[in-house]
Amino acid sequence: MRKESSTNTLNREKIQGDCGMAYTLDLIGGRWKPTILWRLLQGKQRYSELKKSIPSVSERILVLQLRELEKDGLINRLVYAEVPPRVEYELTSSGESLKPMLQVISDWGNVHRPRNTPD
């Protein structure tokens, strides 16, 4: 998915190495990652529950974002040897440690963003 040595990738890596902010933002910056993390802060969730609670993601993308969060050590994927399959996702301790930060980010946004009109 990523070329190894495009200027784009090199720049990304360079910035992240220099700047904690860029690193953090890359981890939580995917389209659906904030939503997923927010859900998981409420506790462990099955794949199907996540899917239901975020109806506009396609499965492909949901899985993709979950895999990245897992690779980055923010969530755990718990597979139960059952049929039909059961897979649960939960925050790692590293993921949990995001909580205060996510709260601050959320608060800033809620103060400054234009709101959706509730119907």
Add this chain to the structure above:
Amino acid sequence: MRKESSTNTLNREKIQGDCGMAYTLDLIGGRWKPTILWRLLQGKQRYSELKKSIPSVSERILVLQLRELEKDGLINRLVYAEVPPRVEYELTSSGESLKPMLQVISDWGNVHRPRNTPD
């Protein structure tokens, strides 16, 4: 640059309307925005100074990111009627209000990221 009604764009807008976190992350999430904001937290900077302090950005992208930050109300663009031209960028009060949040994001990243080896 953006189609108005691609699923992609609609999803972005929907999420942002529902979730302060997604809104905030979209504002500060561009490749060079954290770096630019970090610079500007140190004070007003001329275009040429920004360019010099971030040597790997191309001018086109630098300008693009500055324009977006401006559109989103985080920075001001001050144009002096001089020749050769002089343009300075500074944080708005809204931009300044990001400071504690950026600090938290930066700190989290610095604790958790793998470091660049200093040469």
Add this chain to the structure above:
DNA sequence: CTCATTACTTACATTTTTGTCAGTACTGGA
């Protein structure tokens, strides 16, 4: 044997972001 259930994959297409490189506009001074 067939079906329902769950958690995915795969192939492909579209949209968005980022980057390259060359050029422009202005004007005061040599």
Add this chain to the structure above:
DNA sequence: TCCAGTACTGACAAAAATGTAAGTAATGAG
């Protein structure tokens, strides 16, 4: 007239992110 200096802009190209639609694997219930 020609050039230096500053802050851009434009045409084009590559890479990355996101989305669509259809299919797969396993197995216990009926």
